[in-house]
Amino acid sequence: MQTIDQAGTFNLGGHSVKRLGYGAMQLAGPGVFGPPRDKDAALGVLREAVKAGVDHIDTSDFYGPHVTNQIIREALEPYGDDLVIVTKIGARRGTDASWLPAFSSDELARAVDDNLRNLGREALDVVNLRIMFDAHGPAEGSIAEPLNTLAALQKQGLVRHIGLSNVTASQVEEGRGIAEIVCVQNQYNLAHRADDALVDALARDGIAYVPFFPLGGFSPLQSATLSEVAGRLQATPMQVALAWLLRRAPNILLIPGTSSVAHLRENLAAASLVLPDDAMAALNGIAGGQPAA
């Protein structure tokens, strides 16, 4: 048994995946644009992740763009049968590294094609439709048109399962009326808990919730309470932040991102960290009086 097995598994598009996975966004160059500073190190992180038992990798062809998927392919091909690669479409990068919406039928079809080619897959395991009405957070508006396009690509056999990203609860409801939604990927962590009710609702329906920025993303989580709990448990603050998410709800799957093997090992070791009730209570206070999870 490997350490990450201790965090258990959850169903993602018909596959039982380990609850600790890996997010590949940090493998591209600075600002998620262009090649990494050290490509061998990036290849090494991916190989180490799979060696440690990771069977769920999150990516997108707009990381780089193209670069991250090409590195995944170079590092991991031939892919193991149990590896689930989740990608996302709906955005493109400007020449100035900006993040722009790319929702037209042509752009979505091209994005699926780009992912297939760069990952070297015949079909994509899971594709998240990344809503870009507001690039920085969920914003209301119908998602029917792009989701119908993605559902048509699924019917062609290019996409096995569909997820949603950067969405509101009502968009999840609308989406579930159009296609089977196997996961939702929104920003969520110890300090950012706008999705508390959505996490619980999806848990009741057996749908995976995959928080992005589990460690705070571009501004890593910092809190005196987090450091105090970590010190008490002889763990690191990042491990405690991940263990909190694991205990928060059974449908939460983790995809912490890192470009470093040392951080990867540290993050995966969070699988064996069990938070006692008093630590959970203290950590629940970080977001400002949230109810105990």
Ligand SMILES: NC(=O)c1ccc[n+]([C@@H]2O[C@H](COP(=O)([O-])OP(=O)(O)OC[C@H]3O[C@@H](n4cnc5c(N)ncnc54)[C@H](OP(=O)(O)O)[C@@H]3O)[C@@H](O)[C@H]2O)c1
């Ligand atoms: N759907 C979406 O819109 C969306 C948006 C953003 C991200 N994502 C996905 O979510 C994944 C996770 O998000 P993320 O990578 O942006 O943010 P994150 O996992 O919250 O944090 C990553 C940051 O934390 C640092 N870090 C990682 N482990 C650490 C450790 N043990 N100690 C100290 N620092 C550590 C990383 O730097 P080092 O490289 O130095 O370790 C990096 O700067 C991404 O990789 C991507 O696949 C999706």
